[in-house]
Amino acid sequence: MIKKNILCVLLSVVFAAVMMIMPVPAGATDYYWIGGEGDGWWDHSGNWNPAGPPPNGMDHHVVLYSNDAYNRRVKMQEGSSVDIYGLYMSANGTGTMTLAMKSSTINFKSNYFSKKLI
16 A cells, blocks of 8 residues: 555655646636536536636637545536546545546647646
């Protein structure tokens, strides 16, 4: 168990270092999942800050983050599609962060997955 924890810490440090040197698109907006509506749906405005969902065709990042004991599930409507620049997804507490998709697509405009770590 200790070796697994050390490996997780080392991988996090390497990931953070790589993210710091990656370029950030000008005018990019970060959309943070807050789950304010309590229903878990990606396309419901009150689940995002700023109010969303993140629009297609923009240079923006999506941040799905959990740092506590709550289990979070982000659900995309069946058959939906979204274009985003990057994604940061993390569950650092004892809870989980799940992205549930069925016949849905997330298209990334680059290989860049985060402009900052929380």
